[in-house]
Amino acid sequence: MQRRIAQCLLPVLLLSLSACSGLMRWGNEPAQRTSSAGRTPAAAAQVRRSDGDSYTVRPGDTLYSIAFRNQIDYHELASWNGIDSDFRIIPGKVLRLKPRTDRPAAKPVTVSPPVSRPQSPSDAERVASKPVPSVIVPASPSVIVTPSAPVATPVFTVPPSAASSGFEWFWPTTGTILKTYAPQAGFKGLDFGGNFGQPVFAAAPGRVVYSGNALKGYGELIIIKHNDTYLSAYSYNRHRNVNEGDVVTAGQPIGELGNGPENKPFLHFEIRERGQPVDPMRFLPKRETTPGAKLSGN
Secondary structure, eight states: OHHHHHHHHHHHHHHHHHHHHHHHHHHTOOOOOOOTTSOOHHHHHHHHHTSSSEEEOOTTOOHHHHHHHTTOOHHHHHHHTTOOTTOOOOTTOEEESSOOOOOOOOOOOOOOOOOOOOOOHHHHHHHHHSOOOOOOOOOOOOOOOOOOOOOOOOOOOOOHHHHHHSSOOOOSOOEEEEEOOBGGGTBOSEEEEOOTTOEEEOSSSEEEEEEESOSTTSSSEEEEEOSSSEEEEEESEEEEOOOTTOEEOTTOEEEEEEEOTTSSEEEEEEEEETTEEEOGGGTSOOOOOSTTOEEOOO
16 A cells, blocks of 8 residues: 555656756756846947947958048048058958047156356456457448338139039939938938939049948948048949949949939938038039939039
8 A cells, every 4th residue: 555655656756856956957047147237248349349439340341431431531540550551451450440548648848947157257357358349330322122012912713622622523413402411410411312223423533442332321332532632422322333443533424323221212422521521512513402403414
């Protein structure tokens, strides 16, 4: 009888021990290690890489595209990171996005004024006893100097585009202006509508320094360097006709109007002056510029 009771209770005891073991394992399960901010180490490292002070170069990046993304003059970006004049960077390199501020300040140098030795009485007596030679100045005719009249400097009225850049700019595409430059509202350039596949033109002569899609929020992007001061950017192309290093002329087709954020034909155009967005209307020929206005071809 006792053997039969033990046989009946054995499965119950085993089931109870299994449940307890499961509870013990669940309660002692090691939690995923997180940082002080509640993020995993990988997430914390990702935040540190994008904290605004540095950037880790990824495949497809160029110095120009990184400077463009962060609104920095590419010359300064190269200088802060000791990059040569070829502006070549490699994936994995961490770039500083701000100048160094931890350099020790130069110590002030205190310069003591020279101490002059007082003249002894004997020296003064010797100087006073020496005869002073007479100097005869021959008479010379009076010279009357007549001031010349000031030379008038001619004043020229120079168009803003010629005064700032030194070359003529062209409209980057035909179509409808959807938005104009309004930095307070976050608009850094001009937005155009039109037809899928219509040409996108180089707004000024220069060299292509970026042609790709690695910059989020710009789609298929083309950046042209016009000189050491000015860049222009053309985003949301359906097709890019130029590659990095290509030399282009003003008005040359460089791409095709593509699909914008609202799934409509769209071109976003910017001009950067020393890394900062500026109003393209300062440079483009005079046209009807109100939003919704039609633009004729160049």
